[in-house]
Amino acid sequence: METMRDIRNRMKSVHQSLQVTSAMKLISTAKLRKARRRLDETLPYFEAVRGAIREIEVYAGGNGEKWFDRRERKEDRRVATLVITADKGLAGGYNHSLIRFAEEHCPRGSILLLLGAVGKRYFIEKDYRLMEDFAVSTKEPTFYEASEIAAFAASQFISGGIDDFRVIFTRMHSTVKLEPEMITLLPLDVETISAPGRRSLEDTVYSYEPDEESLFDVLVPHYLKGIVYGALVQAFASEQAARMTAMDSASKNADDMLDRLQLVYNRARQAAITSEVSEIVAGAAALED
């Protein structure tokens, strides 16, 4: 049986953990609020750019343009994936489920571009080729950083350094529903973008100014920038949401544990008193004899 002091010590340590988790919860709640505001500002752009590109592409028809080039005959395809994890842990299943998702979708030996310290630590020992370390912290992503990544991907794609460019991030459907998602950005693909279930495309035939090729040279970098930035903002908001939920349940667990320990402590105290009383009684009885 644990002594009263053991129990008191445990209660103290649980109480300290509780203080940490509830502080972290408060912090991530505040950060989440901020991140959500940014997400709300970005989302219209993110969705509209995707929609616009989807429509524009369908009518471009992908007739051998360099951005549409699927390079099907090429052996040893170089698939590059941008994987966005958090810089820190203690966010419940956030990093874990994203890493698992990434492992499912990226074949061994493919190229990874990693953002976030957790992903870097994990994948650095795995069987992947890592390319270009962007010194970008995944907290408070800026549009400038997104442009840098997008420009890198675009130039690598054009020069043949990579043949596919995809991005894996966590999409925040709601505070409690976070799901890893993959978007294929390059090559532009008419089929994946106009996947079934999407609203049917209106019958608009666009004319391209000044001409198809130079327009796409302007369009694609903007599209990449927009999507990468959107993904970064989504990932950051998801991370905060995941951390908030995780810390909330950790605080609840700590509370429950404290309650249970209090009971055990009371019982131990009573037992101690009872045994003391019985010792006194026994002592007194011995004297009387």
Add this chain to the structure above:
Amino acid sequence: MAEFHCEILTPHRRLYAGNAEAVIFVTHDGELEILDQHEPCVMPVRIGLLRLRADGRTRKAAVTEGFARVKKGRLDIFVDAAEWDEEIDVPRARSALERASARLSSETLRWRLDASAQAAARARNRLAIAASVVRAETPAQSVAEASPQP
């Protein structure tokens, strides 16, 4: 005048969403005015002045690069950044211009030079448009002054 729906979107905000009678902006070969019933088309948007006429009033905005899409009864403009003329942060634009000019004289890498030239063009555009607000009472001059930098 016939109206159409216009949206100006940036990654940071939705600058405008509503009806417009005419929108004028800078594209690859100079200024372009979009009116209702324009043919569906897609074109690049360059750094410059954007003018939007709605309810008989013309508003001006500084925009950076992006693209625009016209379809039936609708114009969408996607740019990296956009501000209305009265919102332009002049001290910030001025210091951006200084930084960019300094880089232009010290950098040697081609792509960094390009980036600095772009940054300088953005800052100059903002300053020119902001300056035209201050002297808003001379509209003819302000338009000329705010015309895009080459």
